[in-house]
Amino acid sequence: MANSPTGDSATDRLVRILDTFTPTRTVQTATEIGRRSGLPSSTAHRIVTELVEAGLLERDEDRRVRIGMRLWELATRSSHALRLRQAAMPFMERVQSRVREHTQLAILEQDEALFLERLSSPDSGANITRVAGRLPLHASSSGLVLLAFGDVDLQERVLSSPLAPLTRATLSDPAAVRRKLAEVRAIGHAIAPGYIEEVSTGIAVPVRDETSRVVAALSVVLPRDAETDFAVVELHRAAQDIARSLGFRH
Amino acid sequence: MANSPTGDSATDRLVRILDTFTPTRTVQTATEIGRRSGLPSSTAHRIVTELVEAGLLERDEDRRVRIGMRLWELATRSSHALRLRQAAMPFMERVQSRVREHTQLAILEQDEALFLERLSSPDSGANITRVAGRLPLHASSSGLVLLAFGDVDLQERVLSSPLAPLTRATLSDPAAVRRKLAEVRAIGHAIAPGYIEEVSTGIAVPVRDETSRVVAALSVVLPRDAETDFAVVELHRAAQDIARSLGFRH
DNA sequence: GAGAAGATTCCCGTTCATCGGGAACCTCGG
């Protein structure tokens, strides 16, 4: 009985298992993994054991399971992300040291904004977990930049799907988003006051590679009522420096 | 026929495939992957396709394959590494801004030193690729620290296996390494002049968590003839700040 | 400390997805 509506290959199942880990849920028991991934307990246990042997997962002393460091290492082989991150880091630090709050680097991934790096002031340690690794394109300043400079197919796809609002301020009407995108293209950056959380404003600029294609968005988060001009200038400067730095490699 | 000397489960094969990617070899054709992983071409193609659909791998426009950003994201769920890295980053930046060259954070992983983060001056972009993600414990300053403060089993295991020298200066005699470890424990840091490359010296200190167990090594790389005292002081200060910062969480 | 709820391990017969040889096809570069 069970269900298995979607056909599952070995790879599918693996991904289902890995996907039971979320930014907040980083350790769980093998049985939990089974439940969450829709796998019978015995099967889940077997596969988890294999994955642990392979190093993709790790077991705590108390038998609970978490994602293995091996995966981190493998991710490191991902040329694109790594190269971009490496190039951006020094300049992100400069932004962070001048603007404070959070500085973030995001790329387009599966129709969402995926954050590769996020610098925070040491004092604001509280909300590290709260901030997710992904945000919808229409709601975050980074997402709006990626969307505005992305191709038309992407825009249609995103605008024709439900635009869930995260706060009262989030743009959830396709027409409104369309206007916003035009504005972003016109002024060259996106300002998202209160879209993600009421109390803060996101500011993002496009980052271009050596061929001047937009490959990422660089953003900062400020208190809702803060002055934004200085941040915009700093972000643009950093984005240009990153582009120049990318030009050097290869 | 073929061979399959080691028994292979679905997971094994997956890992074999992922392992064909190295820090230098980040893109390859499906057939190449098959060759390197010892899998028949048709099989390799099938699995690679599945992995691409799952997002663990990605295809370039020209059909070639690289590691997918999805993996990066999953790695991000790895609580330990992430937490440590997040806590360490601000202080690593401080070290980097004062000492220059490279600043690195390494942990113990499968009897080797695995580098989680590595800050470099923007100008020294050349050698990013050259620096591997892992180094042997007996040869790197970070490794010596991790080994010196690691448990006895680990030390025996490492010292009884062949100690490959990377340069003429690398300690490759078990007795010499043992003496060095005693020294590290005595003075509280490791200095490795020319062990990795003739021209540079690594300096590492232990990083402790809130329970004061050694969980990582923080290190810098300096020119071989540089003065080390200042770096040692800065490193110790950063390590303490990191420990304090780790104490805040949870 | 007793009892319950949950997690883990082991066993085993069935089945069905995986495997991989082979051949045709595509795509370069020379």
Place this chain on the structure above:
DNA sequence: CCGAGGTTCCCGATGAACGGGAATCTTCTC
């Protein structure tokens, strides 16, 4: 225009994965 290497498609045999179930161990709860 040719050839080498990469990719896709096909298909029958095989054996490895599957998962129900029960016994055991661990962790809470009261």
